Amino acid sequence: MPERIFNFSAGPATLPPEVLAQASRDLVNYRDLGMSIIEMSHRSKDFIAVTEQAEQLLRELLDIPANYQVLFLQGGASTQFAMIPMNLLGAGKDKKACYLNTGVWAKKAIKEAKLFGEIDVAYSSEAEVYNHVPADGDYQVDDKAEYLYFVSNNTIYGTQFQSFPATHVPLVCDMSSDILSRPFDIRPFGLVFAGAQKNMGPAGVTTVIIREDLLDRAPENLPTMFKYRTHADQGSMFNTPPCFAIYVVGLVLEWLKNLGGLAAIERINKEKAALLYDTIDRLDFYRGHARRDSRSLMNVTFNLPTPELEAKFIQEAAARGMSGLKGHRSVGGCRASIYNAFPREGVEQLVEFMAEFAKNN
Known part of the structure:
Protein backbone atom coordinates (compact mmCIF):
# COMPACT_ATOMS: atom_id res chain seq x y z
CA MET A 1 0.00 0.00 0.00
CA PRO A 2 1.49 3.39 -0.95
CA GLU A 3 2.22 5.95 1.73
CA ARG A 4 -0.88 7.92 2.73
CA ILE A 5 -1.17 11.48 1.50
CA PHE A 6 -2.51 14.45 3.45
CA ASN A 7 -6.13 14.76 2.38
CA PHE A 8 -7.38 18.34 2.79
CA SER A 9 -10.69 17.53 1.08
CA ALA A 10 -13.86 19.15 2.43
CA GLY A 11 -15.62 15.79 2.43
CA PRO A 12 -15.70 12.89 2.35
CA ALA A 13 -12.76 13.62 4.59
CA THR A 14 -9.86 11.85 6.21
CA LEU A 15 -10.54 9.27 8.95
CA PRO A 16 -8.28 8.14 11.82
CA PRO A 17 -5.84 5.44 10.60
CA GLU A 18 -6.75 3.15 13.49
CA VAL A 19 -10.42 3.37 12.52
CA LEU A 20 -9.58 2.42 8.94
CA ALA A 21 -7.45 -0.48 10.15
CA GLN A 22 -10.23 -1.86 12.37
CA ALA A 23 -12.85 -1.39 9.65
CA SER A 24 -10.66 -3.23 7.14
CA ARG A 25 -10.51 -6.24 9.45
CA ASP A 26 -14.22 -6.22 10.19
CA LEU A 27 -15.00 -5.84 6.52
CA VAL A 28 -13.83 -9.44 6.08
CA ASN A 29 -14.71 -11.06 9.40
CA TYR A 30 -16.58 -9.09 12.05
CA ARG A 31 -15.54 -10.21 15.55
CA ASP A 32 -14.90 -13.74 14.35
CA LEU A 33 -18.54 -14.26 13.39
CA GLY A 34 -17.47 -15.63 10.04
CA MET A 35 -19.06 -12.81 8.03
CA SER A 36 -18.46 -9.20 7.13
CA ILE A 37 -20.02 -6.27 8.97
CA ILE A 38 -21.72 -5.38 5.67
CA GLU A 39 -23.31 -8.83 5.44
CA MET A 40 -25.01 -8.82 8.82
CA SER A 41 -28.77 -8.46 9.22
CA HIS A 42 -29.62 -5.02 10.53
CA ARG A 43 -32.09 -6.68 12.89
CA SER A 44 -29.58 -9.15 14.34
CA LYS A 45 -28.57 -8.75 17.98
CA ASP A 46 -24.97 -8.17 16.88
CA PHE A 47 -25.84 -5.20 14.66
CA ILE A 48 -28.36 -3.78 17.13
CA ALA A 49 -25.45 -3.73 19.57
CA VAL A 50 -23.45 -1.71 17.03
CA THR A 51 -26.12 0.99 16.75
CA GLU A 52 -26.75 1.07 20.49
CA GLN A 53 -23.04 1.51 21.16
CA ALA A 54 -22.80 4.34 18.61
CA GLU A 55 -25.77 6.11 20.19
CA GLN A 56 -24.42 5.64 23.72
CA LEU A 57 -21.03 7.10 22.75
CA LEU A 58 -22.64 10.07 21.00
CA ARG A 59 -24.83 10.76 24.04
CA GLU A 60 -21.78 10.61 26.29
CA LEU A 61 -19.59 12.87 24.14
CA LEU A 62 -22.29 15.52 23.59
CA ASP A 63 -23.96 15.11 27.00
CA ILE A 64 -27.33 14.51 25.32
CA PRO A 65 -30.21 14.43 27.84
CA ALA A 66 -32.74 11.60 27.94
CA ASN A 67 -35.48 13.77 26.40
CA TYR A 68 -33.64 13.84 23.05
CA GLN A 69 -33.81 11.10 20.44
CA VAL A 70 -30.76 10.12 18.38
CA LEU A 71 -31.58 8.97 14.85
CA PHE A 72 -29.37 7.48 12.14
CA LEU A 73 -31.01 8.32 8.81
CA GLN A 74 -30.38 8.13 5.09
CA GLY A 75 -30.80 10.76 2.39
CA GLY A 76 -27.88 12.98 3.35
CA ALA A 77 -28.03 16.29 5.14
CA SER A 78 -29.80 17.79 2.11
CA THR A 79 -32.90 15.71 2.85
CA GLN A 80 -33.08 17.45 6.22
CA PHE A 81 -33.57 20.77 4.44
CA ALA A 82 -37.08 19.53 3.63
CA MET A 83 -37.74 17.15 6.54
CA ILE A 84 -37.26 19.89 9.12
CA PRO A 85 -39.99 22.23 7.84
CA MET A 86 -42.16 19.23 6.92
CA ASN A 87 -42.16 18.16 10.55
CA LEU A 88 -41.66 21.33 12.57
CA LEU A 89 -43.95 23.75 10.77
CA GLY A 90 -46.92 21.59 11.70
CA ALA A 91 -49.94 22.28 9.52
CA GLY A 92 -47.89 24.32 7.06
CA LYS A 93 -48.54 27.66 5.44
CA ASP A 94 -49.81 29.46 8.56
CA LYS A 95 -46.57 28.64 10.41
CA LYS A 96 -43.35 30.64 10.34
CA ALA A 97 -39.65 29.87 10.80
CA CYS A 98 -36.59 32.11 10.96
CA TYR A 99 -33.40 31.39 8.97
CA LEU A 100 -29.89 32.87 8.86
CA ASN A 101 -28.40 32.86 5.35
CA THR A 102 -24.65 32.44 5.83
CA GLY A 103 -23.73 30.28 2.85
CA VAL A 104 -24.76 27.95 0.05
CA TRP A 105 -26.17 25.23 2.31
CA ALA A 106 -28.25 27.69 4.33
CA LYS A 107 -29.58 29.16 1.08
CA LYS A 108 -30.54 25.70 -0.16
CA ALA A 109 -32.32 24.98 3.13
CA ILE A 110 -34.25 28.27 2.83
CA LYS A 111 -35.40 27.35 -0.66
CA GLU A 112 -36.80 24.01 0.56
CA ALA A 113 -38.38 25.48 3.68
CA LYS A 114 -40.36 28.01 1.65
CA LEU A 115 -42.34 25.10 0.21
CA PHE A 116 -43.87 24.39 3.63
CA GLY A 117 -44.43 27.68 5.42
CA GLU A 118 -43.54 31.34 5.79
CA ILE A 119 -39.79 31.80 6.04
CA ASP A 120 -38.24 34.93 7.50
CA VAL A 121 -34.61 35.35 6.41
CA ALA A 122 -33.52 37.42 9.40
CA TYR A 123 -29.94 37.87 8.22
CA SER A 124 -27.89 37.34 5.07
CA SER A 125 -24.19 37.81 4.37
CA GLU A 126 -24.58 36.94 0.68
CA ALA A 127 -23.72 40.49 -0.46
CA GLU A 128 -20.31 40.12 1.23
CA VAL A 129 -19.74 36.70 -0.42
CA TYR A 130 -20.58 35.03 2.89
CA ASN A 131 -17.34 36.16 4.54
CA HIS A 132 -18.82 36.28 8.07
CA VAL A 133 -21.57 35.06 10.37
CA PRO A 134 -23.76 37.44 12.39
CA ALA A 135 -23.65 38.34 16.05
CA ASP A 136 -26.85 38.13 18.09
CA GLY A 137 -27.50 41.86 17.78
CA ASP A 138 -27.35 41.79 13.97
CA TYR A 139 -30.85 40.32 13.53
CA GLN A 140 -34.22 39.88 15.18
CA VAL A 141 -36.14 36.63 15.61
CA ASP A 142 -39.89 36.89 15.13
CA ASP A 143 -41.83 35.99 18.29
CA LYS A 144 -44.09 33.76 16.20
CA ALA A 145 -41.24 31.72 14.70
CA GLU A 146 -41.35 27.99 15.40
CA TYR A 147 -37.55 27.78 15.29
CA LEU A 148 -34.33 29.57 14.28
CA TYR A 149 -32.29 27.70 11.67
CA PHE A 150 -28.58 28.24 11.08
CA VAL A 151 -25.47 26.45 9.81
CA SER A 152 -22.76 26.32 12.48
CA ASN A 153 -19.82 26.02 10.06
CA ASN A 154 -19.76 26.98 6.39
CA THR A 155 -17.34 24.73 4.53
CA ILE A 156 -17.23 26.69 1.27
CA TYR A 157 -16.43 30.08 2.79
CA GLY A 158 -14.52 29.05 5.91
CA THR A 159 -16.78 30.75 8.46
CA GLN A 160 -18.02 29.43 11.79
CA PHE A 161 -20.19 30.62 14.66
CA GLN A 162 -17.86 31.21 17.62
CA SER A 163 -20.88 31.15 19.91
CA PHE A 164 -24.42 30.03 19.15
CA PRO A 165 -27.45 32.32 18.85
CA ALA A 166 -29.27 33.22 22.06
CA THR A 167 -32.99 33.30 21.38
CA HIS A 168 -36.37 32.42 22.84
CA VAL A 169 -37.26 29.86 20.15
CA PRO A 170 -35.74 26.39 19.62
CA LEU A 171 -32.50 26.36 17.66
CA VAL A 172 -32.24 24.09 14.62
CA CYS A 173 -28.71 23.62 13.35
CA ASP A 174 -26.87 22.00 10.45
CA MET A 175 -23.62 20.88 12.10
CA SER A 176 -22.48 18.70 9.24
CA SER A 177 -18.96 20.11 9.12
CA ASP A 178 -18.12 20.83 12.75
CA ILE A 179 -20.11 18.47 14.97
CA LEU A 180 -17.92 16.88 17.67
CA SER A 181 -15.18 19.47 17.10
CA ARG A 182 -15.89 21.36 20.35
CA PRO A 183 -18.12 21.10 23.42
CA PHE A 184 -21.50 22.83 23.42
CA ASP A 185 -24.75 22.75 25.37
CA ILE A 186 -27.42 20.99 23.33
CA ARG A 187 -30.31 22.05 25.56
CA PRO A 188 -31.18 25.27 23.67
CA PHE A 189 -31.47 23.19 20.49
CA GLY A 190 -34.65 21.60 19.25
CA LEU A 191 -32.82 19.70 16.53
CA VAL A 192 -29.22 19.19 15.40
CA PHE A 193 -28.28 17.24 12.30
CA ALA A 194 -25.05 16.31 10.57
CA GLY A 195 -23.96 14.33 7.56
CA ALA A 196 -21.25 12.00 8.81
CA GLN A 197 -18.71 12.40 6.02
CA LYS A 198 -16.69 15.26 7.47
CA ASN A 199 -16.19 14.68 11.19
CA MET A 200 -18.04 11.47 12.12
CA GLY A 201 -17.39 8.76 9.54
CA PRO A 202 -18.05 7.87 5.89
CA ALA A 203 -20.78 9.19 3.64
CA GLY A 204 -24.13 7.44 3.87
CA VAL A 205 -25.58 8.25 7.28
CA THR A 206 -27.01 11.47 8.67
CA THR A 207 -27.31 11.83 12.42
CA VAL A 208 -30.34 13.71 13.76
CA ILE A 209 -30.65 14.68 17.41
CA ILE A 210 -34.19 15.88 18.14
CA ARG A 211 -36.01 16.93 21.30
CA GLU A 212 -38.88 14.55 21.96
CA ASP A 213 -41.61 17.17 22.23
CA LEU A 214 -40.95 18.15 18.60
CA LEU A 215 -41.70 14.65 17.31
CA ASP A 216 -45.45 15.25 17.37
CA ARG A 217 -45.54 18.44 15.31
CA ALA A 218 -45.70 16.61 11.99
CA PRO A 219 -49.06 16.79 10.19
CA GLU A 220 -51.03 13.55 9.84
CA ASN A 221 -50.81 13.55 6.04
CA LEU A 222 -47.01 13.55 6.02
CA PRO A 223 -45.68 10.34 4.40
CA THR A 224 -44.52 7.81 6.97
CA MET A 225 -40.89 7.79 5.85
CA PHE A 226 -40.56 11.55 6.30
CA LYS A 227 -41.80 11.66 9.90
CA TYR A 228 -39.15 11.84 12.60
CA ARG A 229 -41.58 10.01 14.89
CA THR A 230 -41.43 6.98 12.58
CA HIS A 231 -37.68 6.60 12.99
CA ALA A 232 -37.69 7.45 16.69
CA ASP A 233 -40.29 4.79 17.45
CA GLN A 234 -38.40 2.16 15.46
CA GLY A 235 -34.91 2.92 16.78
CA SER A 236 -33.76 4.01 13.29
CA MET A 237 -34.77 0.56 12.01
CA PHE A 238 -38.00 1.41 10.18
CA ASN A 239 -36.16 0.49 6.97
CA THR A 240 -32.70 -0.96 6.40
CA PRO A 241 -30.29 1.68 7.70
CA PRO A 242 -26.84 2.54 6.27
CA CYS A 243 -25.25 -0.24 8.31
CA PHE A 244 -21.57 0.12 7.44
CA ALA A 245 -21.62 3.91 7.85
CA ILE A 246 -23.21 3.61 11.31
CA TYR A 247 -20.62 1.03 12.30
CA VAL A 248 -17.73 3.32 11.28
CA VAL A 249 -19.34 6.26 13.10
CA GLY A 250 -19.20 4.11 16.24
CA LEU A 251 -15.47 3.51 15.69
CA VAL A 252 -14.82 7.23 15.22
CA LEU A 253 -16.77 8.06 18.39
CA GLU A 254 -14.74 5.50 20.33
CA TRP A 255 -11.51 7.01 18.93
CA LEU A 256 -12.66 10.47 19.98
CA LYS A 257 -13.55 9.31 23.49
CA ASN A 258 -10.14 7.67 23.90
CA LEU A 259 -8.51 10.90 22.73
CA GLY A 260 -10.07 12.73 25.67
Whole structure:
Protein backbone atom coordinates (compact mmCIF):
# COMPACT_ATOMS: atom_id res chain seq x y z
CA MET A 1 0.00 0.00 0.00
CA PRO A 2 1.49 3.39 -0.95
CA GLU A 3 2.22 5.95 1.73
CA ARG A 4 -0.88 7.92 2.73
CA ILE A 5 -1.17 11.48 1.50
CA PHE A 6 -2.51 14.45 3.45
CA ASN A 7 -6.13 14.76 2.38
CA PHE A 8 -7.38 18.34 2.79
CA SER A 9 -10.69 17.53 1.08
CA ALA A 10 -13.86 19.15 2.43
CA GLY A 11 -15.62 15.79 2.43
CA PRO A 12 -15.70 12.89 2.35
CA ALA A 13 -12.76 13.62 4.59
CA THR A 14 -9.86 11.85 6.21
CA LEU A 15 -10.54 9.27 8.95
CA PRO A 16 -8.28 8.14 11.82
CA PRO A 17 -5.84 5.44 10.60
CA GLU A 18 -6.75 3.15 13.49
CA VAL A 19 -10.42 3.37 12.52
CA LEU A 20 -9.58 2.42 8.94
CA ALA A 21 -7.45 -0.48 10.15
CA GLN A 22 -10.23 -1.86 12.37
CA ALA A 23 -12.85 -1.39 9.65
CA SER A 24 -10.66 -3.23 7.14
CA ARG A 25 -10.51 -6.24 9.45
CA ASP A 26 -14.22 -6.22 10.19
CA LEU A 27 -15.00 -5.84 6.52
CA VAL A 28 -13.83 -9.44 6.08
CA ASN A 29 -14.71 -11.06 9.40
CA TYR A 30 -16.58 -9.09 12.05
CA ARG A 31 -15.54 -10.21 15.55
CA ASP A 32 -14.90 -13.74 14.35
CA LEU A 33 -18.54 -14.26 13.39
CA GLY A 34 -17.47 -15.63 10.04
CA MET A 35 -19.06 -12.81 8.03
CA SER A 36 -18.46 -9.20 7.13
CA ILE A 37 -20.02 -6.27 8.97
CA ILE A 38 -21.72 -5.38 5.67
CA GLU A 39 -23.31 -8.83 5.44
CA MET A 40 -25.01 -8.82 8.82
CA SER A 41 -28.77 -8.46 9.22
CA HIS A 42 -29.62 -5.02 10.53
CA ARG A 43 -32.09 -6.68 12.89
CA SER A 44 -29.58 -9.15 14.34
CA LYS A 45 -28.57 -8.75 17.98
CA ASP A 46 -24.97 -8.17 16.88
CA PHE A 47 -25.84 -5.20 14.66
CA ILE A 48 -28.36 -3.78 17.13
CA ALA A 49 -25.45 -3.73 19.57
CA VAL A 50 -23.45 -1.71 17.03
CA THR A 51 -26.12 0.99 16.75
CA GLU A 52 -26.75 1.07 20.49
CA GLN A 53 -23.04 1.51 21.16
CA ALA A 54 -22.80 4.34 18.61
CA GLU A 55 -25.77 6.11 20.19
CA GLN A 56 -24.42 5.64 23.72
CA LEU A 57 -21.03 7.10 22.75
CA LEU A 58 -22.64 10.07 21.00
CA ARG A 59 -24.83 10.76 24.04
CA GLU A 60 -21.78 10.61 26.29
CA LEU A 61 -19.59 12.87 24.14
CA LEU A 62 -22.29 15.52 23.59
CA ASP A 63 -23.96 15.11 27.00
CA ILE A 64 -27.33 14.51 25.32
CA PRO A 65 -30.21 14.43 27.84
CA ALA A 66 -32.74 11.60 27.94
CA ASN A 67 -35.48 13.77 26.40
CA TYR A 68 -33.64 13.84 23.05
CA GLN A 69 -33.81 11.10 20.44
CA VAL A 70 -30.76 10.12 18.38
CA LEU A 71 -31.58 8.97 14.85
CA PHE A 72 -29.37 7.48 12.14
CA LEU A 73 -31.01 8.32 8.81
CA GLN A 74 -30.38 8.13 5.09
CA GLY A 75 -30.80 10.76 2.39
CA GLY A 76 -27.88 12.98 3.35
CA ALA A 77 -28.03 16.29 5.14
CA SER A 78 -29.80 17.79 2.11
CA THR A 79 -32.90 15.71 2.85
CA GLN A 80 -33.08 17.45 6.22
CA PHE A 81 -33.57 20.77 4.44
CA ALA A 82 -37.08 19.53 3.63
CA MET A 83 -37.74 17.15 6.54
CA ILE A 84 -37.26 19.89 9.12
CA PRO A 85 -39.99 22.23 7.84
CA MET A 86 -42.16 19.23 6.92
CA ASN A 87 -42.16 18.16 10.55
CA LEU A 88 -41.66 21.33 12.57
CA LEU A 89 -43.95 23.75 10.77
CA GLY A 90 -46.92 21.59 11.70
CA ALA A 91 -49.94 22.28 9.52
CA GLY A 92 -47.89 24.32 7.06
CA LYS A 93 -48.54 27.66 5.44
CA ASP A 94 -49.81 29.46 8.56
CA LYS A 95 -46.57 28.64 10.41
CA LYS A 96 -43.35 30.64 10.34
CA ALA A 97 -39.65 29.87 10.80
CA CYS A 98 -36.59 32.11 10.96
CA TYR A 99 -33.40 31.39 8.97
CA LEU A 100 -29.89 32.87 8.86
CA ASN A 101 -28.40 32.86 5.35
CA THR A 102 -24.65 32.44 5.83
CA GLY A 103 -23.73 30.28 2.85
CA VAL A 104 -24.76 27.95 0.05
CA TRP A 105 -26.17 25.23 2.31
CA ALA A 106 -28.25 27.69 4.33
CA LYS A 107 -29.58 29.16 1.08
CA LYS A 108 -30.54 25.70 -0.16
CA ALA A 109 -32.32 24.98 3.13
CA ILE A 110 -34.25 28.27 2.83
CA LYS A 111 -35.40 27.35 -0.66
CA GLU A 112 -36.80 24.01 0.56
CA ALA A 113 -38.38 25.48 3.68
CA LYS A 114 -40.36 28.01 1.65
CA LEU A 115 -42.34 25.10 0.21
CA PHE A 116 -43.87 24.39 3.63
CA GLY A 117 -44.43 27.68 5.42
CA GLU A 118 -43.54 31.34 5.79
CA ILE A 119 -39.79 31.80 6.04
CA ASP A 120 -38.24 34.93 7.50
CA VAL A 121 -34.61 35.35 6.41
CA ALA A 122 -33.52 37.42 9.40
CA TYR A 123 -29.94 37.87 8.22
CA SER A 124 -27.89 37.34 5.07
CA SER A 125 -24.19 37.81 4.37
CA GLU A 126 -24.58 36.94 0.68
CA ALA A 127 -23.72 40.49 -0.46
CA GLU A 128 -20.31 40.12 1.23
CA VAL A 129 -19.74 36.70 -0.42
CA TYR A 130 -20.58 35.03 2.89
CA ASN A 131 -17.34 36.16 4.54
CA HIS A 132 -18.82 36.28 8.07
CA VAL A 133 -21.57 35.06 10.37
CA PRO A 134 -23.76 37.44 12.39
CA ALA A 135 -23.65 38.34 16.05
CA ASP A 136 -26.85 38.13 18.09
CA GLY A 137 -27.50 41.86 17.78
CA ASP A 138 -27.35 41.79 13.97
CA TYR A 139 -30.85 40.32 13.53
CA GLN A 140 -34.22 39.88 15.18
CA VAL A 141 -36.14 36.63 15.61
CA ASP A 142 -39.89 36.89 15.13
CA ASP A 143 -41.83 35.99 18.29
CA LYS A 144 -44.09 33.76 16.20
CA ALA A 145 -41.24 31.72 14.70
CA GLU A 146 -41.35 27.99 15.40
CA TYR A 147 -37.55 27.78 15.29
CA LEU A 148 -34.33 29.57 14.28
CA TYR A 149 -32.29 27.70 11.67
CA PHE A 150 -28.58 28.24 11.08
CA VAL A 151 -25.47 26.45 9.81
CA SER A 152 -22.76 26.32 12.48
CA ASN A 153 -19.82 26.02 10.06
CA ASN A 154 -19.76 26.98 6.39
CA THR A 155 -17.34 24.73 4.53
CA ILE A 156 -17.23 26.69 1.27
CA TYR A 157 -16.43 30.08 2.79
CA GLY A 158 -14.52 29.05 5.91
CA THR A 159 -16.78 30.75 8.46
CA GLN A 160 -18.02 29.43 11.79
CA PHE A 161 -20.19 30.62 14.66
CA GLN A 162 -17.86 31.21 17.62
CA SER A 163 -20.88 31.15 19.91
CA PHE A 164 -24.42 30.03 19.15
CA PRO A 165 -27.45 32.32 18.85
CA ALA A 166 -29.27 33.22 22.06
CA THR A 167 -32.99 33.30 21.38
CA HIS A 168 -36.37 32.42 22.84
CA VAL A 169 -37.26 29.86 20.15
CA PRO A 170 -35.74 26.39 19.62
CA LEU A 171 -32.50 26.36 17.66
CA VAL A 172 -32.24 24.09 14.62
CA CYS A 173 -28.71 23.62 13.35
CA ASP A 174 -26.87 22.00 10.45
CA MET A 175 -23.62 20.88 12.10
CA SER A 176 -22.48 18.70 9.24
CA SER A 177 -18.96 20.11 9.12
CA ASP A 178 -18.12 20.83 12.75
CA ILE A 179 -20.11 18.47 14.97
CA LEU A 180 -17.92 16.88 17.67
CA SER A 181 -15.18 19.47 17.10
CA ARG A 182 -15.89 21.36 20.35
CA PRO A 183 -18.12 21.10 23.42
CA PHE A 184 -21.50 22.83 23.42
CA ASP A 185 -24.75 22.75 25.37
CA ILE A 186 -27.42 20.99 23.33
CA ARG A 187 -30.31 22.05 25.56
CA PRO A 188 -31.18 25.27 23.67
CA PHE A 189 -31.47 23.19 20.49
CA GLY A 190 -34.65 21.60 19.25
CA LEU A 191 -32.82 19.70 16.53
CA VAL A 192 -29.22 19.19 15.40
CA PHE A 193 -28.28 17.24 12.30
CA ALA A 194 -25.05 16.31 10.57
CA GLY A 195 -23.96 14.33 7.56
CA ALA A 196 -21.25 12.00 8.81
CA GLN A 197 -18.71 12.40 6.02
CA LYS A 198 -16.69 15.26 7.47
CA ASN A 199 -16.19 14.68 11.19
CA MET A 200 -18.04 11.47 12.12
CA GLY A 201 -17.39 8.76 9.54
CA PRO A 202 -18.05 7.87 5.89
CA ALA A 203 -20.78 9.19 3.64
CA GLY A 204 -24.13 7.44 3.87
CA VAL A 205 -25.58 8.25 7.28
CA THR A 206 -27.01 11.47 8.67
CA THR A 207 -27.31 11.83 12.42
CA VAL A 208 -30.34 13.71 13.76
CA ILE A 209 -30.65 14.68 17.41
CA ILE A 210 -34.19 15.88 18.14
CA ARG A 211 -36.01 16.93 21.30
CA GLU A 212 -38.88 14.55 21.96
CA ASP A 213 -41.61 17.17 22.23
CA LEU A 214 -40.95 18.15 18.60
CA LEU A 215 -41.70 14.65 17.31
CA ASP A 216 -45.45 15.25 17.37
CA ARG A 217 -45.54 18.44 15.31
CA ALA A 218 -45.70 16.61 11.99
CA PRO A 219 -49.06 16.79 10.19
CA GLU A 220 -51.03 13.55 9.84
CA ASN A 221 -50.81 13.55 6.04
CA LEU A 222 -47.01 13.55 6.02
CA PRO A 223 -45.68 10.34 4.40
CA THR A 224 -44.52 7.81 6.97
CA MET A 225 -40.89 7.79 5.85
CA PHE A 226 -40.56 11.55 6.30
CA LYS A 227 -41.80 11.66 9.90
CA TYR A 228 -39.15 11.84 12.60
CA ARG A 229 -41.58 10.01 14.89
CA THR A 230 -41.43 6.98 12.58
CA HIS A 231 -37.68 6.60 12.99
CA ALA A 232 -37.69 7.45 16.69
CA ASP A 233 -40.29 4.79 17.45
CA GLN A 234 -38.40 2.16 15.46
CA GLY A 235 -34.91 2.92 16.78
CA SER A 236 -33.76 4.01 13.29
CA MET A 237 -34.77 0.56 12.01
CA PHE A 238 -38.00 1.41 10.18
CA ASN A 239 -36.16 0.49 6.97
CA THR A 240 -32.70 -0.96 6.40
CA PRO A 241 -30.29 1.68 7.70
CA PRO A 242 -26.84 2.54 6.27
CA CYS A 243 -25.25 -0.24 8.31
CA PHE A 244 -21.57 0.12 7.44
CA ALA A 245 -21.62 3.91 7.85
CA ILE A 246 -23.21 3.61 11.31
CA TYR A 247 -20.62 1.03 12.30
CA VAL A 248 -17.73 3.32 11.28
CA VAL A 249 -19.34 6.26 13.10
CA GLY A 250 -19.20 4.11 16.24
CA LEU A 251 -15.47 3.51 15.69
CA VAL A 252 -14.82 7.23 15.22
CA LEU A 253 -16.77 8.06 18.39
CA GLU A 254 -14.74 5.50 20.33
CA TRP A 255 -11.51 7.01 18.93
CA LEU A 256 -12.66 10.47 19.98
CA LYS A 257 -13.55 9.31 23.49
CA ASN A 258 -10.14 7.67 23.90
CA LEU A 259 -8.51 10.90 22.73
CA GLY A 260 -10.07 12.73 25.67
CA GLY A 261 -13.43 13.83 24.29
CA LEU A 262 -14.55 17.18 22.91
CA ALA A 263 -12.47 19.41 25.17
CA ALA A 264 -9.33 17.59 24.04
CA ILE A 265 -10.17 17.69 20.33
CA GLU A 266 -11.07 21.40 20.57
CA ARG A 267 -7.57 22.17 21.87
CA ILE A 268 -6.04 20.18 19.03
CA ASN A 269 -8.26 21.86 16.43
CA LYS A 270 -7.41 25.34 17.70
CA GLU A 271 -3.71 24.59 17.53
CA LYS A 272 -3.94 23.27 13.97
CA ALA A 273 -6.00 26.23 12.75
CA ALA A 274 -3.70 28.75 14.45
CA LEU A 275 -0.74 27.43 12.47
CA LEU A 276 -2.55 28.13 9.21
CA TYR A 277 -4.09 31.48 10.11
CA ASP A 278 -0.79 32.75 11.54
CA THR A 279 0.89 31.92 8.23
CA ILE A 280 -1.83 33.65 6.21
CA ASP A 281 -1.62 36.77 8.41
CA ARG A 282 2.18 36.85 8.47
CA LEU A 283 2.73 36.55 4.72
CA ASP A 284 1.31 39.32 2.50
CA PHE A 285 1.21 36.75 -0.32
CA TYR A 286 -1.96 35.14 1.10
CA ARG A 287 -5.35 36.67 1.89
CA GLY A 288 -7.95 34.94 4.06
CA HIS A 289 -11.55 34.98 2.87
CA ALA A 290 -13.35 34.88 6.22
CA ARG A 291 -13.43 37.82 8.59
CA ARG A 292 -11.24 37.23 11.62
CA ASP A 293 -14.20 37.13 14.01
CA SER A 294 -15.84 34.39 11.93
CA ARG A 295 -12.90 32.16 11.04
CA SER A 296 -13.54 28.43 10.96
CA LEU A 297 -11.43 25.86 12.79
CA MET A 298 -12.50 23.25 10.23
CA ASN A 299 -12.12 24.92 6.81
CA VAL A 300 -9.41 27.52 6.21
CA THR A 301 -10.07 29.48 3.00
CA PHE A 302 -7.56 31.79 1.35
CA ASN A 303 -6.50 33.35 -1.93
CA LEU A 304 -3.20 34.01 -3.65
CA PRO A 305 -2.44 37.13 -5.76
CA THR A 306 -3.75 35.61 -9.02
CA PRO A 307 -5.83 32.60 -10.17
CA GLU A 308 -2.76 31.40 -12.08
CA LEU A 309 -0.68 31.30 -8.91
CA GLU A 310 -3.52 29.50 -7.12
CA ALA A 311 -3.56 26.80 -9.80
CA LYS A 312 0.23 26.46 -9.55
CA PHE A 313 0.05 26.28 -5.75
CA ILE A 314 -2.55 23.52 -5.85
CA GLN A 315 -0.59 21.54 -8.44
CA GLU A 316 2.73 21.77 -6.61
CA ALA A 317 1.12 20.92 -3.27
CA ALA A 318 -0.47 17.81 -4.79
CA ALA A 319 2.93 16.74 -6.11
CA ARG A 320 4.16 16.85 -2.51
CA GLY A 321 1.35 14.65 -1.22
CA MET A 322 -1.09 17.38 -0.16
CA SER A 323 -4.40 16.81 -1.93
CA GLY A 324 -7.80 18.54 -1.99
CA LEU A 325 -6.64 22.16 -1.60
CA LYS A 326 -8.69 23.60 -4.45
CA GLY A 327 -11.39 25.97 -3.24
CA HIS A 328 -15.06 25.47 -4.03
CA ARG A 329 -16.03 26.54 -7.54
CA SER A 330 -18.37 29.23 -6.21
CA VAL A 331 -15.61 31.17 -4.45
CA GLY A 332 -12.36 29.91 -5.96
CA GLY A 333 -9.00 30.19 -4.26
CA CYS A 334 -7.75 27.51 -1.88
CA ARG A 335 -9.29 25.66 1.04
CA ALA A 336 -7.61 23.49 3.65
CA SER A 337 -10.12 21.33 5.50
CA ILE A 338 -8.61 20.19 8.78
CA TYR A 339 -11.35 18.22 10.53
CA ASN A 340 -10.88 16.28 13.78
CA ALA A 341 -8.99 13.38 12.23
CA PHE A 342 -6.66 15.50 10.11
CA PRO A 343 -3.13 15.18 11.56
CA ARG A 344 -1.15 18.19 12.80
CA GLU A 345 1.80 16.92 10.75
CA GLY A 346 -0.14 17.68 7.56
CA VAL A 347 -0.80 21.26 8.66
CA GLU A 348 2.87 21.72 9.53
CA GLN A 349 3.86 20.47 6.08
CA LEU A 350 1.36 22.81 4.42
CA VAL A 351 2.52 25.97 6.22
CA GLU A 352 6.14 25.10 5.42
CA PHE A 353 5.19 24.77 1.75
CA MET A 354 3.20 28.04 1.87
CA ALA A 355 6.23 29.97 3.10
CA GLU A 356 8.45 28.39 0.45
CA PHE A 357 5.93 29.01 -2.35
CA ALA A 358 5.51 32.67 -1.35
CA LYS A 359 9.27 33.20 -1.34
CA ASN A 360 9.70 31.60 -4.78
CA ASN A 361 6.76 33.33 -6.43
